[in-house]
Amino acid sequence: MTTLTVTQNFGKGAKDIAVYRKLGGYSTIGQKLFDLSQFEMIDLVQRSGLRGRGGAGFPTGMKWSFVPRGGKPVYLVVNADEGEPGTFKDHVLMQEDPHRLIEGMILCGWALGVRTAYIYVRGEFLPAIETLNAAIKQAYEAGFLGENIQGSGYSLDIYVHRGAGAYICGEETALINSLEGFKGQPRLKPPFPAVSGAWASPTCVNNVETLMALPWIFENGAEAYAAMGTPKSTGTKVFSVSGDVKRPGVYEVPLGTPLMELLESDKYCQGVVGKLKGVIPGGSSSPVLTVEEAAKATMDYEALAALKTMLGSGAVVVFNETRSVVGMLASLTRFYAHESCGQCTPCREGTGYADRILKTVVAGKGRDGDLENMLSLADNFSYTTICPLASADAGPIQNFIGKYRAEFDAVVARNPEHADERVTPAFRPGAFW
Amino acid sequence: MSNFYHMPVLPKPDAKKVTINVDGADVEVPEGTNLVEALKTIGIDTPHFCYHQDLPVSGNCRQCMVETDGPRGMGLAIACYTPVRAGMKVATDRSSDKVKQARQAVMEFQLANHPLDCPICDKAGECSLQDNYMAAGRHESRMREDIGKLYKGSPEFRHEDAKGQERGGKHVDLGPTVILDQERCILCDRCVRFMRSVAGEEQLYINQRGDHAFLSTFPGMELKHDYDLNVTDICPVGALTGKHFRFRQRVWNLSKTETIDPFDSLGANITVEHNDGQAWRIMPRRNPEVNKSWISNRTRLEYQKLSKDRLTAGSFQKAEVPLAQAVARAGELVRGARKVAVVASGTLTLEDNAALQALVAGLDKKAELFSGSWAKVGSPDGIAQSGDPVGNRLGLKLLGISENLDELVARAKEFDVLLVAGHDLWALDAQKAKALEAIPERIVLSPWHDATTAKATLSVGVRAWAEVRGTMVNCQGRIQMLNAAPILPSPDLEPVWQVVSSIGKLGWTSELDAYKAAQAGIPALAGINYRGIGSQGRLLEGVVA
Numbered sequence: 002m003t004t005l006t007v008t009q010n011f012g013k014g015a016k017d018i019a020v021y022r023k024l025g026g027y028s029t030i031g032q033k034l035f036d037l038s039q040f041e042m043i044d045l046v047q048r049s050g051l052r053g054r055g056g057a058g059f060p061t062g063m064k065w066s067f068v069p070r071g072g073k074p075v076y077l078v079v080n081a082d083e084g085e086p087g088t089f090k091d092h093v094l095m096q097e098d099p100h101r102l103i104e105g106m107i108l109c110g111w112a113l114g115v116r117t118a119y120i121y122v123r124g125e126f127l128p129a130i131e132t133l134n135a136a137i138k139q140a141y142e143a144g145f146l147g148e149n150i151q152g153s154g155y156s157l158d159i160y161v162h163r164g165a166g167a168y169i170c171g172e173e174t175a176l177i178n179s180l181e182g183f184k185g186q187p188r189l190k191p192p193f194p195a196v197s198g199a200w201a202s203p204t205c206v207n208n209v210e211t212l213m214a215l216p217w218i219f220e221n222g223a224e225a226y227a228a229m230g231t232p233k234s235t236g237t238k239v240f241s242v243s244g245d246v247k248r249p250g251v252y253e254v255p256l257g258t259p260l261m262e263l264l265e266s267d268k269y270c271q272g273v274v275g276k277l278k279g280v281i282p283g284g285s286s287s288p289v290l291t292v293e294e295a296a297k298a299t300m301d302y303e304a305l306a307a308l309k310t311m312l313g314s315g316a317v318v319v320f321n322e323t324r325s326v327v328g329m330l331a332s333l334t335r336f337y338a339h340e341s342c343g344q345c346t347p348c349r350e351g352t353g354y355a356d357r358i359l360k361t362v363v364a365g366k367g368r369d370g371d372l373e374n375m376l377s378l379a380d381n382f383s384y385t386t387i388c389p390l391a392s393a394d395a396g397p398i399q400n401f402i403g404k405y406r407a408e409f410d411a412v413v414a415r416n417p418e419h420a421d422e423r424v425t426p427a428f429r430p431g432a433f434w
Numbered sequence: 435m436s437n438f439y440h441m442p443v444l445p446k447p448d449a450k451k452v453t454i455n456v457d458g459a460d461v462e463v464p465e466g467t468n469l470v471e472a473l474k475t476i477g478i479d480t481p482h483f484c485y486h487q488d489l490p491v492s493g494n495c496r497q498c499m500v501e502t503d504g505p506r507g508m509g510l511a512i513a514c515y516t517p518v519r520a521g522m523k524v525a526t527d528r529s530s531d532k533v534k535q536a537r538q539a540v541m542e543f544q545l546a547n548h549p550l551d552c553p554i555c556d557k558a559g560e561c562s563l564q565d566n567y568m569a570a571g572r573h574e575s576r577m578r579e580d581i582g583k584l585y586k587g588s589p590e591f592r593h594e595d596a597k598g599q600e601r602g603g604k605h606v607d608l609g610p611t612v613i614l615d616q617e618r619c620i621l622c623d624r625c626v627r628f629m630r631s632v633a634g635e636e637q638l639y640i641n642q643r644g645d646h647a648f649l650s651t652f653p654g655m656e657l658k659h660d661y662d663l664n665v666t667d668i669c670p671v672g673a674l675t676g677k678h679f680r681f682r683q684r685v686w687n688l689s690k691t692e693t694i695d696p697f698d699s700l701g702a703n704i705t706v707e708h709n710d711g712q713a714w715r716i717m718p719r720r721n722p723e724v725n726k727s728w729i730s731n732r733t734r735l736e737y738q739k740l741s742k743d744r745l746t747a748g749s750f751q752k753a754e755v756p757l758a759q760a761v762a763r764a765g766e767l768v769r770g771a772r773k774v775a776v777v778a779s780g781t782l783t784l785e786d787n788a789a790l791q792a793l794v795a796g797l798d799k800k801a802e803l804f805s806g807s808w809a810k811v812g813s814p815d816g817i818a819q820s821g822d823p824v825g826n827r828l829g830l831k832l833l834g835i836s837e838n839l840d841e842l843v844a845r846a847k848e849f850d851v852l853l854v855a856g857h858d859l860w861a862l863d864a865q866k867a868k869a870l871e872a873i874p875e876r877i878v879l880s881p882w883h884d885a886t887t888a889k890a891t892l893s894v895g896v897r898a899w900a901e902v903r904g905t906m907v908n909c910q911g912r913i914q915m916l917n918a919a920p921i922l923p924s925p926d927l928e929p930v931w932q933v934v935s936s937i938g939k940l941g942w943t944s945e946l947d948a949y950k951a952a953q954a955g956i957p958a959l960a961g962i963n964y965r966g967i968g969s970q971g972r973l974l975e976g977v978v979a
């Protein structure tokens with residue numbers, strides 16, 4: 002029986018505070034916590050080895066240690082924007098166990114001296130927003146939020162902020178701009194949010210799942226958490242598995258679990274439907290794995306990095322031989338072209354340009370050299386922008402075309418004129434107006 | 435959009451120097467500034483679009499790439515947002531192929547959806563896209579004609595052209611002064627930042643995202659601000675153009691004369707741009723201590739008055755006379771007078787006023803010097819105007835000329851000759867000016883036909899501010915140069931000091947004689963010649979506390 006640190010209350014009706022408390026919830030919010038200094042609390046998280054579950058895998062305790070003290074107010078912002086294609090864990094987590102998130106926020110809030118916290122929820126998640134608001138209301142009534150929590154003298158307020166469903170608003174600085182009421186576009190860094198984020202104050206941005214791991218860590222100790230997973234990727238991780246598997250869904254497994262175990266085990270996905278063709282292991286931005294690579298992969302940050310891909314948000318997308326990778330890449334390039342915030346020239350013009358080339362190819366009008374152009378464009382916009390969205394588009398372009406080249410060439414060859422000499426733009430007098 | 439609070443740190447003349455390594459050579463650059471500025475101090479230009487010295491850094495165009503050393507070795511970074519650090523290594527396109535390729539790549543993206551309609555674009559010749567293409571692009575197009583471009587524009591302006599291609603927004607009227615070509619916009623965000631952080635009224639924004647983004651005003655709103663024409667200067671491409679200048683001239687045909695705005699006591703630094711004897715536009719000239727890179731629309735449009743209603747001859751007893759004759763007659767009147775009232779003016783240069791002073795001194799007890807202004811004084815707008823329309827008010831004070839115009843009104847009956855230069859008294863306060871009609875002979879020196887020349891018994895046309903060389907002292911105590919653009923409406927026109935010199939037989943032959951006279955009256959000017967004033971002016975010691 003694997004230990005569950007985040008999803009243990011699933012299916013138990015823990016939305017209701019009474020049920021949640023009966024299951025042991027909010028037991029961490031008491032004297033034991035308030036006797037700890039902020040330093041000890043951060044140290045605990047550092048020792049647990051917990052890493053951010055939002056995508057980048059940055060060590061959570063280390064991020065907290067960057068937050069300056071004693072100056073401007075410190076804000077905690079929960080990243081519940083969950084926009085990465087393939088990812089749906091945060092939505093389920095908030096729906097099933099909202100109080101665990103609140104409890105995690107109180108723990109983090111105490112560690113960083115936070116007075117005001119926000120949960121930035123993707124706009125489409127209406128049921129989750131209702132669930133959260135109901136849970137927050139209950140927590141206020143039970144004295145876990147608001148002034149003087151459980152007589153400790155510590156006060157914390159939580160507000161739910163509804164986004165408008167832009168993928169880029171999941172990037173932490175775009176999220177902060179959006180929270181402040183500006184257009185959701187990433188900021189230049191430095192300064193990083195931990196130093197100067199919302200309203201130019203220190204701001205800790207953490208993913209829903211990251212915070213929801215805290216109550217277990219606090220209760221069972223950093224060492225117990227660090228004992229799970231691999232030495233560098235400790236603990237458990239929640240994966241959103243979708244695509245051609247028998248039982249897609251949200252599964253929590255220790256980090257380092259073999260990918261194929263996640264896909265084939267009866268406890269989890271119960272096997273692939275049809276003949277496996279490839280797996281996207283960590284959300285649409287992570288480079289795709291071929292069948293051979295998938296067989297070798299274990300689900301932890303280091304092993305996936307060694308395969309030149311990443312764990313990302315833990316969104317596993319499985320596809321079988323009946324799927325067209327050209328079509329898959331076409332939907333990804335359309336997604337990124339649509340979601341580019343448009344400030345950086347390479348991302349703005351490049352993601353759209355690459356998408357239009359691929360659309361032409363898919364429409365049977367591809368020409369020799371189009372794929373090379375796409376690859377070269379992807380190279381050119383992957384290292385020159387403010388945020389990683391452009392590289393997140395370049396990755397799939399390079400990997401899908403690189404790993405399934407024959408299939409792409411076949412689609413280009415559907416155009417009977419694909420090998421004809423390329424038409425170069427000519428001077429077109431009078432075409433300007 | 436983001437980071438609008440990060441103003442660039444610009445190199446101060448007295449900044450401490452640190453050593454950095456650029457393309458393999460150790461060089462000294464000012465501490466604390468960004469790499470675009472630091473490289474500029476050693477003569478390396480970095481191509482850029484979105485960066486502007488007087489706007490918050492946005493870092494969105496990605497054109498200014500260099501390589502710098504970091505914990506993971508050399509890596510690309512934007513020069514406009516990378517601070518100088520002692521001992522840092524920098525590689526530009528001169529030594530790094532990666533930088534060269536990155537800049538070329540950005541250039542290609544920049545042009546991918548650009549209409550390339552330079553032949554009909556007003557910015558051609560001073561366009562950053564053209565310049566940077568030559569500096570950092572020069573790539574062959576890889577566009578497929580049948581894929582086409584995605585032109586930018588609001589949904590309401592999208593249309594199909596003769597070739598069946600969907601087009602974006604052309605000549606969109608933004609308000610009273612500016613026209614927008616959405617297709618040409620490269621979304622550098624400069625104009626948005628200008629309106630937000632300099633003008634202080636957010637009137638422009640970038641609508642939509644990705645390559646569908648386009649610049650526009652807010653729905654149902656206009657671009658309308660006293661400074662809005664500055665966006666046409668900072669727009670690196672031909673997306674924003676001023677209605678006053680659009681399609682009037684090709685910019686490469688224009689010559690530039692550096693001068694200042696004399697109708698505001700801040701003395702915004704400008705260039706008057708002209709050809710064929712006519713001024714076509716006024717552009718701001720950057721002076722970090724005065725007007726930064728900005729001028730008001732009022733300043734910018736002053737050139738339009740230079741060719742309207744000009745007084746190019748003299749008139750005597752309602753009849754037009756040649757200038758020379760009018761000047762001679764004025765001399766006779768003044769010398770033959772019983773008592774002369776001479777009115778100096780803060781809209782004229784130190785040279786002109788020194789001449790008026792010398793005229794009065796030469797007439798001994800027979801003449802008295804007055805000055806002052808009835809123009810309304812506003813308050814500083816915090817951008818490029820002090821609000822005081824009397825440009826050289828401080829200069830007059832330094833010359834020891836007192837503001838006693840109302841006293842002249844009270845004592846008008848004592849005089850039989852009045853000499854006014856650089857004032858439209860009857861326009862500013864006809865009521866008060868009426869008292870001056872008691873003086874039988876009224877000599878008016880003016881560049882324009884105006885309400886005051888209408889009341890003159892003798893008027894003499896003179897050169898206007900853009901046609902003279904001279905100096906003014908702005909409200910900060912900074913002496914600044916006016917220079918003469920070759921745009922005289924009549925070759926016979928002379929500057930005020932020269933006319934006055936003829937009237938008073940002062941024998942001055944150039945503005946230097948006049949300047950020397952001013953120097954004699956103002957100790958702070960000792961040792962400062964025209965060259966020493968330079969193009970950025972010179973702060974006079976101890977003049978303003």
Ligand SMILES: Cc1cc2nc3c(=O)[nH]c(=O)nc-3n(C[C@H](O)[C@H](O)[C@H](O)COP(=O)(O)O)c2cc1C
Nearest residue numbers: 053054055056080082083084171172173207208211
């Ligand atoms: C384009 C982009 C989209 C992102 N979307 C999300 C998201 O939906 N949810 C999330 O938690 N983090 C997202 N991130 C990562 C955040 O920027 C940030 O690293 C994370 O919220 C930090 O929390 P963590 O340390 O707990 O993972 C995104 C990053 C990028 C560049």
Ligand code: SF4
Nearest residue numbers: 342344345348386388
């Ligand atoms: S890389 Fe793309 S999404 Fe990210 S800031 Fe730049 S334009 Fe916006």
Ligand code: SF4
Nearest residue numbers: 619620622623625669
């Ligand atoms: S209109 Fe000009 S200044 Fe404004 S964003 Fe476009 S290119 Fe930049």
Ligand code: FES
Nearest residue numbers: 482485495496514
């Ligand atoms: S000038 Fe540096 S990014 Fe635009």
